[in-house]
Structures are given as C-alpha cells and as structure tokens.
Amino acid sequence: MTTDEERKTIDRILHKDEKSLILVHKKYHKVIFQFINRKLQNYHESEELAQDVFLDFIESLRDFRYQCSIKTFLFSIAKNKVIDVIRKKKIKKILFSSLPSYFVEGLKTILIDDEIERKELQSKIKRVLESLPNDYQLILRLKYIDGEKVAKIAEKLSLGFKATESLLFRARKAFRKLYENIPI
Numbered sequence: 001m002t003t004d005e006e007r008k009t010i011d012r013i014l015h016k017d018e019k020s021l022i023l024v025h026k027k028y029h030k031v032i033f034q035f036i037n038r039k040l041q042n043y044h045e046s047e048e049l050a051q052d053v054f055l056d057f058i059e060s061l062r063d064f065r066y067q068c069s070i071k072t073f074l075f076s077i078a079k080n081k082v083i084d085v086i087r088k089k090k091i092k093k094i095l096f097s098s099l100p101s102y103f104v105e106g107l108k109t110i111l112i113d114d115e116i117e118r119k120e121l122q123s124k125i126k127r128v129l130e131s132l133p134n135d136y137q138l139i140l141r142l143k144y145i146d147g148e149k150v151a152k153i154a155e156k157l158s159l160g161f162k163a164t165e166s167l168l169f170r171a172r173k174a175f176r177k178l179y180e181n182i183p184i
C-alpha cells in the first residue's frame with residue numbers, strides 16, 4: 001500500500017518537482033540496479049536497463065493507482081524489463097542456433113546493410129537540418145528530437161500557438177524541399 005508520504009511524493013513528481021524525482025531515484029536506483037544485475041550478470045546492460053526502469057516509472061506515473069508502494073511499482077517494472085531482455089536473448093539464441101550457418105551469415109549481411117542505410121539516413125537528416133535557418137532547426141529539434149508538444153514549444157519560444165504552428169509548417173516544408181534535393 002502507498003503511504004501518505006509516497007502519495008505526496010508522487011503528486012509532487014506529477015507536478016514536475018525534480019527534487020522529488022531525484023530523491024526517488026537516489027533512494028531506489030542502487031537496489032533496482034542490483035536486482036537487474038543479479039539476473040543479467042552484465043554491468044552496462046543492467047545500468048542501462050535500470051535507467052529505463054526510471055523512465056518507464058515517470059511515463060506510467062499518471063496511471064499509478066496507489067495500490068502498492070513506489071518500491072514495489074519500480075520492481076515490477078524492472079522484473080518485466082528483465083523478462084523481456086532474457087526472452088529476446090533466448091529467441092535470438094534459439095533462432096540463430098537452429099538456422100543453417102549460410103542463412104545466419106546472410107542475415108548478418110542484411111542487418112549490416114540496414115545499419116549502414118540507417119547511418120547514411122541519419123547523416124543526411126543531420127546535414128539537411130544543419131543547413132536550415134536557426135529558427136527552423138530549433139523548432140524541428142524541439143518537436144521531433146525532444147518530442148515537445150506545440151503548446152510547450154510556443155511557450156519556450158515566447159510565441160503564440162498559431163505562430164508556432166505556422167513556423168513549424170514552414171520549417172517542415174523547407175526541410176522536405178532540401179531533403180529531396182540532397183543526395184545521400
């Protein structure tokens with residue numbers, strides 16, 4: 001069950017109180033990491049997964065129904081993440097061990113080609129973005145890289161909502177035009 005203090009902490013976090021979130025992270029990070037690392041036996045993978053647990057915690061906090069403690073909630077997220085990782089590893093192991101070696105090599109080539117294409121695409125997007133005017137770069141970064149909503153962007157840029165939408169429309173249009181004309 002959630003204590004009154006935990007309810008207050010959750011309410012503060014929901015109201016964007018960073019100190020409360022930092023306190024929760026400091027209080028539970030070590031035990032969450034240790035739990036994950038006992039299962040995965042990989043320090044770096046466990047550390048990354050522990051950070052993911054806290055990101056999921058923040059994202060799912062609005063749906064928190066106060067039926068358990070914060071610690072229990074965090075551990076249930078961690079347990080599910082560990083199960084997902086183990087399941088993916090088993091699937092890969094089973095898949096790759098049962099396939100003929102020539103087929104596995106072919107898959108590796110395809111995956112490498114996909115990775116090269118992805119990197120080329122990232123490079124092209126970066127070049128296009130950097131060639132745009134600064135205000136277009138900023139609004140596109142806020143919207144598509146930082147994932148901000150238009151209202152939040154308007155607030156950050158001290159613009160009206162309609163002016164922000166208009167700027168975003170022009171920035172997208174300019175991006176598309178440049179993107180279509182720049183070779184990979």
